[in-house]
Amino acid sequence: MADEKENRYDPAAIEQKWQERWAADPKLYAAEPATSSKPKYYVLEMLPYPSGQLHMGHVRNYAIGDALARQMWMRGYNVLHPMGWDAFGLPAENAALKNHTPPREWTLRNIADMKRQFERLGMGFDWATEVTTCLPDYYRWNQWFFLRMYERGLAYRKKSKVNWCPECATVLANEQVIDGCCWRHEDTKVEQRDLVQWFFRITAYAQELLDDLDKLDGWPEKVRTMQRNWIGRSEGTEVDFFLEEINQGIGNREQGTERQGSGIRDQGSEKQGTGEQGNKGAEKQGPRDQGTRGTAKTRIRVFTTRVDTIFGATSVQLAPEHPLVTEFCAADSALKHQIDGLIEEQRKAREAGDLGAIEKHGIPTGKFAINPYNGQEVPIWVANYVLMEYGTGAIMSVPAHDERDFEFANKYGIEIRRVIKPVEEFEGCETLPFISEDGVLVNSGEYDGMSCAEAQRRLQKAAETGGFGEAKVIFRLKDWGVSRQRYWGTPIPMINCERDGLVAVPDDQLPVLLPEKIEITQQGGSPLARVPEFVNTTCPKCGGPAKRETDTMDTFVDSSWYFYRYTDAKNAKAPFDPAIVKYWFPIDQYIGGVEHAILHLIYSRFWTKVMYDLGLVKNDEPVQRLFTQGMVIKDGAKMSKSKGNVVSPDDMVARYGADSARMYSLFAAPPDRDLDWQEDGVAGVSRFLGRVWRIVTRHSEMARGGAPRSGALDETGGNTNKGTQLLRKLHQTIAKVSLDFEGRWHFNTDVAAIMELVNEMQAADAQFAAGEIPAPVVRELLRSLVLLLAPFAPFLAAELWEELGGEGAVLRASWPKSDPGLAKEDEIEIPVQINGKLVTVVRVAAGADSKAIEVAALANEKVRERVAGKSVAKVIVVPGRAVNLVVK
RNA sequence: GCGGAAGUGGUGAAAUGGCAAACACACCAGCCUUAGGAGCUGGCGCCCAAAAGGCUUGCGGGUUCAAGUCCCGCCUUCCGCACCA
Numbered sequence A: 001m002a003d004e005k006e007n008r009y010d011p012a013a014i015e016q017k018w019q020e021r022w023a024a025d026p027k028l029y030a031a032e033p034a035t036s037s038k039p040k041y042y043v044l045e046m047l048p049y050p051s052g053q054l055h056m057g058h059v060r061n062y063a064i065g066d067a068l069a070r071q072m073w074m075r076g077y078n079v080l081h082p083m084g085w086d087a088f089g090l091p092a093e094n095a096a097l098k099n100h101t102p103p104r105e106w107t108l109r110n111i112a113d114m115k116r117q118f119e120r121l122g123m124g125f126d127w128a129t130e131v132t133t134c135l136p137d138y139y140r141w142n143q144w145f146f147l148r149m150y151e152r153g154l155a156y157r158k159k160s161k162v163n164w165c166p167e168c169a170t171v172l173a174n175e176q177v178i179d180g181c182c183w184r185h186e187d188t189k190v191e192q193r194d195l196v197q198w199f200f201r202i203t204a205y206a207q208e209l210l211d212d213l214d215k216l217d218g219w220p221e222k223v224r225t226m227q228r229n230w231i232g233r234s235e236g237t238e239v240d241f242f243l244e245e246i247n248q249g250i251g252n253r254e255q256g257t258e259r260q261g262s263g264i265r266d267q268g269s270e271k272q273g274t275g276e277q278g279n280k281g282a283e284k285q286g287p288r289d290q291g292t293r294g295t296a297k298t299r300i301r302v303f304t305t306r307v308d309t310i311f312g313a314t315s316v317q318l319a320p321e322h323p324l325v326t327e328f329c330a331a332d333s334a335l336k337h338q339i340d341g342l343i344e345e346q347r348k349a350r351e352a353g354d355l356g357a358i359e360k361h362g363i364p365t366g367k368f369a370i371n372p373y374n375g376q377e378v379p380i381w382v383a384n385y386v387l388m389e390y391g392t393g394a395i396m397s398v399p400a401h402d403e404r405d406f407e408f409a410n411k412y413g414i415e416i417r418r419v420i421k422p423v424e425e426f427e428g429c430e431t432l433p434f435i436s437e438d439g440v441l442v443n444s445g446e447y448d449g450m451s452c453a454e455a456q457r458r459l460q461k462a463a464e465t466g467g468f469g470e471a472k473v474i475f476r477l478k479d480w481g482v483s484r485q486r487y488w489g490t491p492i493p494m495i496n497c498e499r500d501g502l503v504a505v506p507d508d509q510l511p512v513l514l515p516e517k518i519e520i521t522q523q524g525g526s527p528l529a530r531v532p533e534f535v536n537t538t539c540p541k542c543g544g545p546a547k548r549e550t551d552t553m554d555t556f557v558d559s560s561w562y563f564y565r566y567t568d569a570k571n572a573k574a575p576f577d578p579a580i581v582k583y584w585f586p587i588d589q590y591i592g593g594v595e596h597a598i599l600h601l602i603y604s605r606f607w608t609k610v611m612y613d614l615g616l617v618k619n620d621e622p623v624q625r626l627f628t629q630g631m632v633i634k635d636g637a638k639m640s641k642s643k644g645n646v647v648s649p650d651d652m653v654a655r656y657g658a659d660s661a662r663m664y665s666l667f668a669a670p671p672d673r674d675l676d677w678q679e680d681g682v683a684g685v686s687r688f689l690g691r692v693w694r695i696v697t698r699h700s701e702m703a704r705g706g707a708p709r710s711g712a713l714d715e716t717g718g719n720t721n722k723g724t725q726l727l728r729k730l731h732q733t734i735a736k737v738s739l740d741f742e743g744r745w746h747f748n749t750d751v752a753a754i755m756e757l758v759n760e761m762q763a764a765d766a767q768f769a770a771g772e773i774p775a776p777v778v779r780e781l782l783r784s785l786v787l788l789l790a791p792f793a794p795f796l797a798a799e800l801w802e803e804l805g806g807e808g809a810v811l812r813a814s815w816p817k818s819d820p821g822l823a824k825e826d827e828i829e830i831p832v833q834i835n836g837k838l839v840t841v842v843r844v845a846a847g848a849d850s851k852a853i854e855v856a857a858l859a860n861e862k863v864r865e866r867v868a869g870k871s872v873a874k875v876i877v878v879p880g881r882a883v884n885l886v887v888k
Numbered sequence B: 001g002c003g004g005a006a007g008u009g010g011u012g013a014a015a016u017g018g019c020a021a022a023c024a025c026a027c028c029a030g031c032c033u034u035a036g037g038a039g040c041u042g043g044c045g046c047c048c049a050a051a052a053g054g055c056u057u058g059c060g061g062g063u064u065c066a067a068g069u070c071c072c073g074c075c076u077u078c079c080g081c082a083c084c085a
Helices: A002-004 A013-021 A056-074 A090-099 A103-121 A136-151 A202-215 A222-230 A245-252 A254-258 A264-273 A307-313 A321-331 A333-352 A401-410 A452-464 A562-570 A578-584 A600-611 A649-656 A657-665 A678-707 A719-746 A747-763 A765-769 A775-789 A794-803 A850-859 A861-867
Strands: A038-045 A077-079 A155-165 A170-172 A189-200 A235-243 A299-304 A313-316 A362-370 A375-384 A394-397 A420-422 A440-443 A469-475 A494-497 A501-504 A536-538 A543-550 A589-593 A626-629 A632-634 A828-832 A836-847 A872-878 A883-888
Touching: A002 A600, A002 A649, A013 A103, A013 A657, A013 A794, A038 A056, A056 A103, A056 A589, A056 A626, A056 A632, A056 A649, A077 A333, A077 A719, A090 A103, A103 A649, A136 A155, A136 A501, A136 A562, A136 A600, A136 A632, A155 A794, A202 A222, A202 A235, A202 A469, A202 A678, A222 A501, A222 A600, A235 A307, A245 A264, A245 A649, A254 A394, A254 A850, A299 A307, A299 A313, A313 A401, A321 A333, A321 A362, A333 A362, A333 A883, A362 A401, A375 A394, A394 A401, A394 A440, A401 A626, A440 A452, A440 A775, A501 A678, A562 A578, A600 A657, A632 A657, A649 A657, A649 A678, A657 A747, A678 A747, A678 A765, A678 A775, A678 A794, A719 A747, A719 A775, A719 A883, A747 A765, A747 A775, A775 A794, A836 A861, A850 A861, A850 A883, A861 A883
Parallel strands: A038 A077, A038 A589, A313 A375, A589 A626, A828 A883
Antiparallel strands: A155 A170, A155 A189, A235 A299, A235 A362, A235 A469, A313 A394, A362 A375, A420 A440, A494 A501, A494 A543, A536 A543, A828 A836, A872 A883
């Protein structure tokens, strides 16, 4: 009975043994240099934030990537499978506040803890290329890139309305605001504030980011759609409505423009600035200022996608924050009071996240504007459904052909004038608003009778000729605000000199080091501003006294290019060697959560395109194939502390071992679907691994001694029948698992297939024990089983590979090849249907042709009973699949 | 409102248009035992006492010799976007 005990699967002992061995062999998971003759494969999982604790989502993410990496190693690829730490960010500052631990210390300790967890899980990462974003040898290159962007006008500063998270006490990018709340603090409402901020001109790449989505056919369609919507390209027309006081306006023109140069109006130039194709921010002022003939004082520029309806415009609607409104208010305190109320209401709604839910209402300004096409005067209103952030902040209102305008006009009794009629009259076509573009113009002067599309072209042309408008493409995407009023981030490498103004830190003075000695407090504003040794410096130009920029960069900067650094992580002279990057890029397979579909993945694409234009990389997209795994949930809900349904990986590993935890996370659901964590399931996988352990160890001696099977099956001798059956199952399993790794990735069915194989082997245990299975077959079965398991259960596979006398590391063993001859069945069952209904099955030879199958089916007893007295009108045979008799 | 994904046993799930429920969990019965979170054998969609038989992939239509799978309409859930002019 001591035997029994010895023969017990003991994951704790096995895993400890191999963890130690692997730790002592850092070369095991190291990539070969870019000169390697092997084909390269770059598999990457998104790097974690070092919170100090891995969660089940991580286990799943890295189990998927590690399985792929291991299989590619076994297939002889030069695999790059790196790992790093997204190590800047707010939690470190919060921890500092709470425990008086410096952020750096806290972060590095967490990294050490998580690294241990990774090693305990047996993840095959090459730690030699580890990237830690909070260390100066990494973030100095953030600064370096920032300067390259600044030189090209891609990094710029402006005052703007920003999203402010009171919890983080910092600014958030639009992408980081979710339902009006902070992406890190789901219950914290984001406020609006005015601040001078640094931006990256991602809008300069809007068209390219959109167009190149078409190339990313290895990405989930869902992610591509989300990015397309986020970029939000819209084709239309900008048209100037003339102001009544046109003559008064001209006198103030120059003054007016200048006064607004850096204020709210600058916002306008930002969103328009780079909307045009090909303009990659060479001009720091957007082209809009050139494009606008006249100023806000003489004209109101509106954007519309339906210029064909312009003869139906019965009012002009301005956003409450529109500069012209401010101007109107200056002379009219009653109006100002009303507008302030409107802005306040909107602000509240925005903070509550239900901007779309508030009722439409507006305020008449008492002023009028002139439609440039027909000279008609229309009233100017201020409406709460017009957004300053989109388009020009002003619209023409066409109630007859727009739902929102219709609702608004009805409420306030504004004229509704129909200008589009359907091409063909149909029931209900008289109902307004009529939104369709499938129509012809009426009540539109010389344009009457034209199709909507043609009218749009003609009207655009007329606007261009007349100098009161132009065709225009606008994007919803806005520039990326990167300033954060935080300590624990990359310092922005800029200096303000009293004499020279804004001066970039020269390359040779990088990195701008984050000061170590700092007291983290809860006061608002940039913590760095309270560190005189940091702030006070000398101007690189004149040597005079100057002050450093005290904001730090958004941490999404770090993650926008980290995967390039992995290829050349120790480079002290450059972010990376372009030649090495050229070998490894693009990333063959990137794996992570879908929650990064927009933020991280659009910033990364932008960064790559900038690097491409800088001549640093040859690839214009970073990622060839993207895989988004599902969430790990428990009891139907996302794991969270507040719900008390968190399962700790450490706990699972302690109870069942890393192999079981990993394999369960692959077995319980296909990787792209959400996974419901059921502990009984982990126990089940653990029992399965125990069966594998027993089968292999019980018969390993026989396998170890033997030579490889050579040639034909009848050489195997002994119980050829059983051996043949098992080999067939084996080779079928190899074929299935191998195929799945090619891209389908239904690892859950692969694990199931391996379980079937093991079940069949277990059923033949008596024959194994009796020595009826020839040694070469036993050897092949056991070795191949272990190899098949190696990507999923690396510890057990390593142990059993050694037990079987395998040469070298199992990771270096060749992935088994399926022999189609062995995998083939001799005889198969064919379902027989009568009139599409299953009646029975018949056994036929595997290669049987249609005729043979038909004969077999008609000869079947059950079939004859049912066909008796009727006639068989038709026989459909799908060889190898089914036979269907149409009987009348 | 727009866009996307999904809906199959008690549960997680499987199924190139060709035997629905593989594999596992839970449960039931039995065996074994130095009683373990162990091992082995068998059962397990629903209806019917059982067999025979019938029914079954959210609902309703359709295409097809044949539909969980394709098409049309609807319902539900989840995700993303949302007054985007």
